[in-house]
Amino acid sequence: MAQAGVFLEHDQFNCSICLDVLKDPVTIPCGHSYCKGCIKGYWDQDDYMGIYGCPQCRQSFTPRPVLGRNTMLADVVEKLKKTGLHTAPSEESYAEPGDVECDVCTERKKKAFKSCLVCLASFCETHLRPHYESPAFQKHKLVPPTKKLHENLCAHHDKLLEVFCRTDQHCICYLCLTDEHKGHDTILAATEMTQRKNELGEMQSASQQKIQEREKELQELRQATQSLSLSAKAAIEETERIFTELVCSIERRRTEVKELIRAHERAALSQAGGFLQQLEQEIADLKKRDAQLGQLFQTEDHISFLQNCQTVCAQPVPVELPKMITDPNFGAVIAAISEFQALLEDVCQGGFVNISEKVSDVAIMQPEKPKIITESAAAVPTPVFGSHFVGQNPFGTSGVTTPGFGAFTFSSYGTRSSGSRQRLQQRRRRR
Known part of the structure; x- marks a missing residue:
């Protein structure tokens, strides 16, 4: 491939877990490839969940996929190691302010691709090749590029920090084991990191489960608040309709009562009006008869007196009145x-x-259970809110x-x- 002039990026043949060139490459069902040991260790952490995911695309698989060696990719990687890899020149390969620079480049510094904890130096892709090709560098520890390589050295012995002291909770070198940390509870830093990562993985799983539970509760609470708002709106509309009908009913009853009083008033006044006319007519007749009686009393002509006396003395028929209420109201x-x-x-x-009781019974959250009241507290009456x-x-x-x-x-x-x-x-x- 190198002779054909094909330019390939070095990252295409790196494992995204260890960031090194693929070793014993395997391809998982989603199509991504990893070192067999890297993906196996990654999935070992998920055994307790029973769900296995891809570190890149996050696609999950159940049950755990069987890992098979990708022979074609393994052959390509082996040939690239033997023939060398032609990288396409790019401005992106040169270091910019803030990037970790290659410690070997003499002219324009390129961007570091890896840092070696043994060499205590950072290398670009070109100067990193000996670490992949020469057996002398096979045991060197490569990490993502960092400017803080000096922090990996012991301040007292200038040796690589490879041991973790659990007693003092910090990293030390091997010489520290015979000095101030003699007799302490120690372990390899890599082993301690693996154990703590396992613990962090469990904590992360518990945290993610808690997040899912809280998100579910949040969704339920949002649905409850939405349901409450819709129900309150419907109750307000129904209240408006019912109270409007009640107001209209009261108005209608008021009109009916007023009309009933006025109708009774008209009937009573009409009845009294007939009796008034009769009484007025009777009074007029009585006054006329009284005048005739006066005139007859003054008459001296005995013939005329006797002729008119019978007519004038006849009693008029009185008007029959029902019992009268003197102060009707x-x-x-x-x-x-x-x-x-x-x-x-x-x-x-x-x-x-x-x-109001029905309204107060409507709630989104259930009230907490009442606390147990001690004998001393029971002597003092305490108002119970919400009842x-x-x-x-x-x-x-x-x-x-x-x-x-x-x-x-x-x-x-x-x-x-x-x-x-x-x-x-x-x-x-x-x-």
Whole structure:
């Protein structure tokens, strides 16, 4: 391939887990390739979950795929190691401010591809080839490029930090084991990292599970709030419709009562008008007869007196009047209307209490269980918020205090308010 002049990027043949050239390459079902040891170790951490994913595309597989060697890719990698890899020249390969530079490049520095913990130097792809091709560098530890290689050296012995002291919780070199860390609980840094990564993997899995649970709860809470808002809107619309009908019904009843009073007034006045005309006619006839009697009394002509006496002395037929009420009024009607008002107020008060209790029962979150009250605390009455007290509440005031309705206090159902009772008693006394 090199002779054919094909330019390939070095990264195409690197394992995305160890970042080294593929060793014993295998291809998983999604098409990505890894070192057999790298992907096996990666999936070993997911055995407890039973779900295995691709580190690059995150595609998951169940059950665990069987790893088979990709012979074609393995042959290509082997040939590239023998013939060398032609890389396409690119400005991106040169180091820019902030990048880790190759420590071997003499002219324009290229971007470092790996850092060696043994050489304590960073190398570009070209100068890194001996680490892949020469057996002398096979045991060197390659890591992603870093500027902090000096931090991997022991400050006392200038040796590579390869051991982790669990007693003092920091990295040390092998010479430290015979010095100040003698007898401490120590372990290889790589082994400690593997163990801690396993612990972090478990913590991450638990964290992800917690996140999923919380996201589910968040979705349920959002649905509950949306459902509550829609239900509240429907309740408001229904309340508006029902109260509008109630107002219209009251208006209609008011018109009917007014018309009933006026109709009765017209009928009574019409009946009294007939009797008025009869009485006025009778009075006029009596006055006329009285005048005739006066004239007859003054008559001296005995013939004329006797001829007219029988006619004038005849008694007129009196008008038959029913029993008359001297002071007719609609006081009883006014009292009945007052009683209807008091009764309606009682019904409204009781209805408001019932409605407020139903409204307060609607909630998104269930109330917490009441705490156990000790004997000392039981001696002092404590108001229980969120409950309703009919007739007497824990604050010493009559009525029901409903949470969520501000300072609204409703009287007990079926109990007439004191103001309504006083007005009704005063009207009854006037009667």
